[in-house]
Amino acid sequence: MTRMSMKKRLLATTVAGAALLLIGGAGSALAQTASAAQVQDETQAVDDIVVTGSRIRRVQTTTAAPVSVIDAEVLSERGFVQVGQALNQITSATPSTPVASGSGSAAGSGQQFPNLFGLGAGRTLSLVNGRRFVTSSSGMGDRVVDTNLIPVGLLERVDVVQAGGAAVYGSDAIAGVINYVLKDDFEGLEVDAQYGISSRDDYPQTSLRMTFGDNFLDGRANLAGNVEWSKSDPLYGQDRPRSNLSRLTVSNAANTGPGDGIPAVRELLDSHFWPFNTNGLIFSIPAPVQGFLVRSGGVPQQFSADGTSLIAFNPGAVAGVPFASGGDGFDYRDLAALYTGVERFNVNLLGRYDLTDRIKLKGELLYSNTEGRDPFGTQGSTRTVLNSAASGAGPIAFFRTNPFLTPTALAQLTAANAGFAAGGPLWLSKSFSDALPTREFVTETDVWRGLVALEGDFDWADRNFYWSLSASRGITKGERSGWDTWTSRLTNAVNATRNTGGQAVCAINADASTTNDDAACVPINIFGTGTITDEMRAYVAVPVGERFENTQDDILATIGGEMFTLPAGAASFSLAYEYRREKAEFNPFDANQRGLTGSGTPTRATSGAYDTNEFSAEVLVPIFGGDFTLPFVNSLEVDGAYRTVDNSIAGKADVWGAGLRWEVVSGVTVRASRSRNFRAPTLDQLFSPSSTTLGAIAQNPCDSDRINSGPNPAVRLANCQALFAANPGYGALTGFQDPGENFNNVLITTGGNPSLKNEISDTTTFGVVLQPGFVPGLTIVADRIQVELRDGLSAFTPQNFLATCFDSSPQPADVCGQFTFNALGQVATANSTTFNAGTVKYEGEIYTVNYAFDVADLARSNADWGRLELGLEVTHNALLETSVTGFDYNRTDDTTLTPDWVSRFDARYALGPVSLSYSMTYLPKSQVNRFDTIETTPTPLISENVRHNLSGEYRFGDYAVRAGVINLTDEEPSYPTRNYGDILGRQYFVGLNARF
Numbered sequence: 001m002t003r004m005s006m007k008k009r010l011l012a013t014t015v016a017g018a019a020l021l022l023i024g025g026a027g028s029a030l031a032q033t034a035s036a037a038q039v040q041d042e043t044q045a046v047d048d049i050v051v052t053g054s055r056i057r058r059v060q061t062t063t064a065a066p067v068s069v070i071d072a073e074v075l076s077e078r079g080f081v082q083v084g085q086a087l088n089q090i091t092s093a094t095p096s097t098p099v100a101s102g103s104g105s106a107a108g109s110g111q112q113f114p115n116l117f118g119l120g121a122g123r124t125l126s127l128v129n130g131r132r133f134v135t136s137s138s139g140m141g142d143r144v145v146d147t148n149l150i151p152v153g154l155l156e157r158v159d160v161v162q163a164g165g166a167a168v169y170g171s172d173a174i175a176g177v178i179n180y181v182l183k184d185d186f187e188g189l190e191v192d193a194q195y196g197i198s199s200r201d202d203y204p205q206t207s208l209r210m211t212f213g214d215n216f217l218d219g220r221a222n223l224a225g226n227v228e229w230s231k232s233d234p235l236y237g238q239d240r241p242r243s244n245l246s247r248l249t250v251s252n253a254a255n256t257g258p259g260d261g262i263p264a265v266r267e268l269l270d271s272h273f274w275p276f277n278t279n280g281l282i283f284s285i286p287a288p289v290q291g292f293l294v295r296s297g298g299v300p301q302q303f304s305a306d307g308t309s310l311i312a313f314n315p316g317a318v319a320g321v322p323f324a325s326g327g328d329g330f331d332y333r334d335l336a337a338l339y340t341g342v343e344r345f346n347v348n349l350l351g352r353y354d355l356t357d358r359i360k361l362k363g364e365l366l367y368s369n370t371e372g373r374d375p376f377g378t379q380g381s382t383r384t385v386l387n388s389a390a391s392g393a394g395p396i397a398f399f400r401t402n403p404f405l406t407p408t409a410l411a412q413l414t415a416a417n418a419g420f421a422a423g424g425p426l427w428l429s430k431s432f433s434d435a436l437p438t439r440e441f442v443t444e445t446d447v448w449r450g451l452v453a454l455e456g457d458f459d460w461a462d463r464n465f466y467w468s469l470s471a472s473r474g475i476t477k478g479e480r481s482g483w484d485t486w487t488s489r490l491t492n493a494v495n496a497t498r499n500t501g502g503q504a505v506c507a508i509n510a511d512a513s514t515t516n517d518d519a520a521c522v523p524i525n526i527f528g529t530g531t532i533t534d535e536m537r538a539y540v541a542v543p544v545g546e547r548f549e550n551t552q553d554d555i556l557a558t559i560g561g562e563m564f565t566l567p568a569g570a571a572s573f574s575l576a577y578e579y580r581r582e583k584a585e586f587n588p589f590d591a592n593q594r595g596l597t598g599s600g601t602p603t604r605a606t607s608g609a610y611d612t613n614e615f616s617a618e619v620l621v622p623i624f625g626g627d628f629t630l631p632f633v634n635s636l637e638v639d640g641a642y643r644t645v646d647n648s649i650a651g652k653a654d655v656w657g658a659g660l661r662w663e664v665v666s667g668v669t670v671r672a673s674r675s676r677n678f679r680a681p682t683l684d685q686l687f688s689p690s691s692t693t694l695g696a697i698a699q700n701p702c703d704s705d706r707i708n709s710g711p712n713p714a715v716r717l718a719n720c721q722a723l724f725a726a727n728p729g730y731g732a733l734t735g736f737q738d739p740g741e742n743f744n745n746v747l748i749t750t751g752g753n754p755s756l757k758n759e760i761s762d763t764t765t766f767g768v769v770l771q772p773g774f775v776p777g778l779t780i781v782a783d784r785i786q787v788e789l790r791d792g793l794s795a796f797t798p799q800n801f802l803a804t805c806f807d808s809s810p811q812p813a814d815v816c817g818q819f820t821f822n823a824l825g826q827v828a829t830a831n832s833t834t835f836n837a838g839t840v841k842y843e844g845e846i847y848t849v850n851y852a853f854d855v856a857d858l859a860r861s862n863a864d865w866g867r868l869e870l871g872l873e874v875t876h877n878a879l880l881e882t883s884v885t886g887f888d889y890n891r892t893d894d895t896t897l898t899p900d901w902v903s904r905f906d907a908r909y910a911l912g913p914v915s916l917s918y919s920m921t922y923l924p925k926s927q928v929n930r931f932d933t934i935e936t937t938p939t940p941l942i943s944e945n946v947r948h949n950l951s952g953e954y955r956f957g958d959y960a961v962r963a964g965v966i967n968l969t970d971e972e973p974s975y976p977t978r979n980y981g982d983i984l985g986r987q988y989f990v991g992l993n994a995r996f
Helices: 003-046 073-078 083-087 407-416 487-494 534-540 590-594 683-687 713-726 798-806
Strands: 067-071 124-128 155-162 176-182 188-198 205-216 221-232 248-251 265-268 271-273 281-283 299-303 310-312 323-325 341-354 359-374 381-383 396-398 426-432 441-460 463-485 496-498 504-506 541-566 569-588 606-624 635-647 651-665 668-679 691-695 746-750 759-770 778-796 819-821 827-854 867-883 889-891 901-911 914-923 945-956 959-966 987-995
Touching: 067 073, 073 083, 073 914, 073 945, 073 959, 083 155, 265 323, 281 299, 299 407, 310 407, 463 487, 487 534, 534 541, 541 590, 541 606, 569 683, 606 683, 713 798, 759 827, 778 798, 798 819, 798 827
Parallel strands: 124 176, 746 827
Antiparallel strands: 067 155, 155 176, 188 205, 188 987, 205 221, 221 341, 248 265, 271 323, 281 426, 299 310, 341 359, 359 441, 381 426, 396 426, 441 463, 463 541, 496 504, 541 569, 569 606, 606 635, 635 651, 651 668, 668 759, 691 746, 759 778, 778 827, 819 827, 827 867, 867 889, 867 901, 901 914, 914 945, 945 959, 959 987
């Protein structure tokens, strides 16, 4: 039994037993659940509540900053099995899905994190019931909360504050705040099951959940629980038409220069790496030149799959180094899977006990286990002609004395190459994927969180005050694990010879003249695919990865109420004190700590911690309102917030917020806000362990397919040409391309930076809310949002260093010194870390229209024709300009990353037990990069993308059945992208819900 299945059985049995006890003692009270909850909801609708974005109680529609709400019903109606799928539908959010980009990078962990306005997931703060939650992520970068952790069965709603919030909640609230509000008074038993599958009969998605609760002690106490599980399988590149194209762009020989209307690059489909494959290609000289392939009768040769003989090798239609269209080279599709499979299991218990009529004791307990399985998370070991022998990843020299050469293969090689016949070496270029037990990389996280809180109110001096005191502790224990090859052992094992007894043994040196003194060494059969035995694999394969632990302790005390009464109403306040301690530990596996794999550089175990003391204050002052009005001033109120933070590492920060809400006339309200926000450096950014591994750089600006692009193509071209002129050996090959873009050939050193400080942003919003009395049920909202960020915590990847160096004039020496080249001009080493250097400017608007009405009202009929709800949400991303270093500005608005206009239309019709839903998502025509033209790419304009979803539900008594179709027309992502749209295609789902 696996670790996860044992946990599931134990926890599910425990919670199920608790549920039966609750149900057995509830008796007839369960039958009253629906009506009691309905009365309570109606009462709360007119009371002041704590609205996300402020700790001052007020009516939810009276906020100065834009707030949108996702009701829990949306998830079941649309067939969503976890909250992240619903958040991906928000037009102001950049979708987060466990899908590979198509650049050759892995599909990832399967975790999903909200990312508002494309400002980065780490700049969107996630809360649960208005309080911070322990991070579930690790690695250099953001400390964020995986949406897989949120219990769907206990979810009341999701509040989305769009822009700002740090003055109220502290660090990270720059793009906005996501607050998951859970039900605090659930009664009854609800069981929900759903199954979904694609129209291609793959990617099954299954979910089960049970939610239960009861009031007892004459209604003074409530205990609610939830158990839920969901699972989705991985997908491979071959599983979808778009990714199965295996499309790349390579240098276009037809291009005659700028201005000729001919793209500098051309499309390459069915892409393969021609210089190597899993069978093993044979070179006479260890360099990626077709003429060096060993031939028989003029035909290039490779080993057969069983390694017993030579067979013809088809290099395909070669398009330079290292790519070809078709052929027998390594399939580009096999670099990375398309989708990571995710399995999640959550258990939650919520409790409330009224100590008195005015004091409540509350508790929250959570356990969550999430596994993300990326089947191609590691590429395995490669020894190819794309690398030099000195790198440790170059081709393997083998001789006629190799004991695994069959007589047939030996005779063929002898006839094909005179040097080999005379005892000289040949070189094998090969991917050793079969040297590992599996290429799967697994990310598993276990999260525990407990919270206890006291809440209450009291009267003093004829005023009412409310207060709360809470303490929470959250722990995330995670593990990222896979397999890699033990570098020194692989080097030993591939050099095989025979000892005096005729047995295959490992040799020390290249000419195989002496036997290896490692008694445990097991020589490897390097010829063919699948010829490595379990014994051989056990010698060279080693578990790699990292265990990490995040701990968060948080104490929060608040008090609020009325300060004094003005003619327009009571002025209100809220004060808060928060103490938070964050700790992170990084423990690499033994192989990583000893530097057994990759470059051989050890990765040290590290840890770090910080604590913060934070004080905040808010005020809300009505200037006009009630009976105290003026012409065109039905009401006017201002609010302000201030927060001072003392972080033990990042230092002190003072942030603030101010807002205004002005009801001009009934149904017309103008609002505005201004705030200063901040984000403190995370423990990962500060203390992530330094390690050096072989990796991919993603993009080399001087590569032939992008040397004429960039934010300023002339600057990039001039800098690259100057590099080539100063180093005649660089770019010497026709159509220069760097294999480090797509394959793990570069020594990349990654680590933290303990000298980081806070990043600061200024945010401005202003908008209008229209609720015309002559159209009951209609609400129109428009908000403008502007964000300016400085001292940004920028994750400098090798790609960032390279782009900054070659897109800048003059070129910054400190940035250009972060990488080196080999003799061919290919990137050999590079660094990756975090700096306070970035700037971000964002400008945009959010427009929403909601109209709900009884259909019969249109015909002025008294009949019940049902109720129709219509909604339109549009986000206009007018400007998103980002600089990693502070001077290399790059605009991504009006691109497929941040489209100019994103729209979603929703319609819901309900009549008695039947409800029907329709939604449409629209992505406009765009570009992958703003600077794309026909001169730089064969597809400078990406077409619009429109998707339709249909679903329906029928409720009969305590039961309901639902079904739906996602992406009704099976719309692919707009060509040639994988992510501008939905690559999963058409999906069906059916679900059953039972309430007792």
